[in-house]
Amino acid sequence: MDIYISSPLTGTAIGLAEVPDPVFAGSMVGPGAAVDPERAPQVAVAPIAGRLIKLKPHAFVVQSEDGRGVLVHLGIDTVNLEGRGFELIAAEGDVLRAGQPIVTWNPAEVEAGGLSPVCPVIALDAESAAIDAIVNGAVTAGDELFHWR
């Protein structure tokens, strides 16, 4: 069953290889895409429908009904912010529809603090060949970002 992964943010969709972190860029966390977010306060939304199985202020994982997990990581190395600047809207365990708000944050603030606000969106444990139709260019939160066969 195919699923479409939506962009969790508004900004510019870029290839994973352009993420300024070798582990994400090298698809070590998994295949997918990334979004260079608009530098303004933003709400990160669910990339797929499913259960919010893990929610940290700077990253979350939504698991679809068929068991697939999508990781959204808000910025690079933002685990070090220990939640500062991130406001949770949803709670871990919530069942969400695609596009449902999860966290509010400000990419401009993250960038001003010296960290990259680029957000990898990863199909966890997927084969690279299972991911296609990866969008490049302007996206609005909720727009299709890539396809997971």
Place this chain on the structure above:
Amino acid sequence: MPQRTVTVASKVGLHARPAAVFVKKAGEQPVPVTLAKDGGKPVNAKSMLAVMSLDVRGGERVTLAAADGEGAAAAVDELADLLETDLDG
């Protein structure tokens, strides 16, 4: 079934980057390997989804276990040594 319990050295635990390094190494092992938090249910160490959901924090004790088979003890040792290194360093 070989197993070892170690303290996770990475200061911020198994977040995305160290989890990816760990799962990649686990994937290279010849036998199934599991990871469990103290007293918790073991999860598949070769799955990013499983390992990230476990949400292992720095300083936590975790148990690595491998199914019996050739290379099982070495697999546990290699992964245990990896966790005892600061993967963010």
